Amino acid sequence: MKQLRFFIILFITLISLPAHAENVINWYHADFPPSSIMSGNLKGTGHENLLEKKLQKALPEYKHFDHTANYGRILKQLKITNGCCVTMMKTPDREKYIEFSEPIMLYLSNGVITLKSQLSYFKPYIDAHGFISINRLFHNSTMRMGISKGRRYGGKVDSIIDSNTYSKKLVIHYKEDLLESLLKNIQAKRSIDYAIGYPHELQWLISQNAVEGKFIFIPIREMPEYNLSYMGCSKNKWGKRIISKVNKIIKGRYEGKYKKSYQKYLPADLVGLHEKCVSKAFSTHSN
Incomplete structure (x- = not known):
């Protein structure tokens, strides 16, 4: 029973x-x-x-x-x-x-974020309207791109990431925050030279003193407006x-x-x- x-x-x-x-x-x-x-x-x-x-x-x-x-x-x-x-x-x-x-x-679309002091290295890839070619930057320079694991950025950026998974110029971060640790890495001049992120993300981190106001946002030529x-x-x-x-x-x-x-x-x-x-x-x- x-x-x-x-x-x-x-x-x-x-x-x-x-x-x-x-x-x-x-x-x-x-x-x-x-x-x-x-x-x-x-x-x-x-x-x-x-x-x-x-x-x-x-x-x-x-x-x-x-x-x-x-x-x-x-x-x-x-x-x-x-x-x-x-x-x-x-x-x-x-x-x-x-x-x-x-x-x-x-x-608004993601762009390249890097230190203002390093801008001279990026200028060869920036056009007269202030847009940077992510295709030329990634393939024609030795600079390393930082991205967050699992995140999609849209447009040409995703295409580059998907096609260059094992490239030494692509550095993937696995932390829960999506941009702060990447910018701190750039600030400390460790393993990456630029990150991909939104302009509002950068402004937030600067406003909260999470990173110093030494960064610049550069829109990407191959990305849609939004x-x-x-x-x-x-x-x-x-x-x-x-x-x-x-x-x-x-x-x-x-x-x-x-x-x-x-x-x-x-x-x-x-x-x-x-x-x-x-x-x-x-x-x-x-x-």
């Missing part, structure tokens, strides 16, 4: 597990300030943090759990377990195992259902408070360009 009771309890437990899991969302995010701020006095105030909180509040039927990791780890988790990441770049490879929402945010960001969930029935709900919440908008939070850390001369790009990309204007 006791044995029968044990199997009945075990059976009920097992059949209830999928239903329980269906009502859970594991939210994965990188330490990516000022987009996602995971420590310090401003923890949770990045525009991605704010959007994530809004979505969690709008989905009260789910239990929400937060996890911080680098993008390599996040991608691995989305492959093997049910989970979501509030903002990601969409790529053909990721679409194989990630269900993406409609566009949710817009970032990158769209999407919410991504595991590619299965569960993920499709979450994304469908998120699309109804977003309603094609890039909301004003998230846009302003992003622009707060843009160099002043790039705010107008960001507004122009938003007008191009979003049919429904921010509110």
Whole structure:
């Protein structure tokens, strides 16, 4: 009798597990300030943090759990377990195992970041309009590029990374922060000469005194003006259902408070360009 009771309890437990899991969302995010701020006095105030909180509040039927990791780890988790990441770049490879929402945010493209004192080494690859050729810089110089494990940068940068995985001129960092450790490496003149990153990332790190104001951002000629960001969930029935709900919440908008939070850390001369790009990309204007 006791044995029968044990199997009945075990059976009920097992059949209830999928239903329980269906009502859970594991939210994965990188330490990516000022987009996602995971420590310090401003923890949770990045525009991605704010959007994530809004979505969690709008989905009260789910239990929400937060996890911080680098993008390599996040991608691995989305492959093997049910989970979501509030903002990601969409790529053909990721679409194989990630269900993406409609566009949710817009970032000006990544560029080259290096020390102002080292600018003379980069000038041969910079045109009259101030854009640098990443193709010529990588292939025709001996300088080493620093990137973060699992992160996608878009355009020609991703093409170079994918085609030169074992090159000594490509240095991969595995820390959870996406840019700070790379810039500190450059500052200390250790294993890399330049990093790839967004202009708002650089401004944030300087404003927080995480790195010295000795760096310069150089836009890349072979990159698009901007990158769209999407919410991504595991590619299965569960993920499709979450994304469908998120699309109804977003309603094609890039909301004003998230846009302003992003622009707060843009160099002043790039705010107008960001507004122009938003007008191009979003049919429904921010509110």
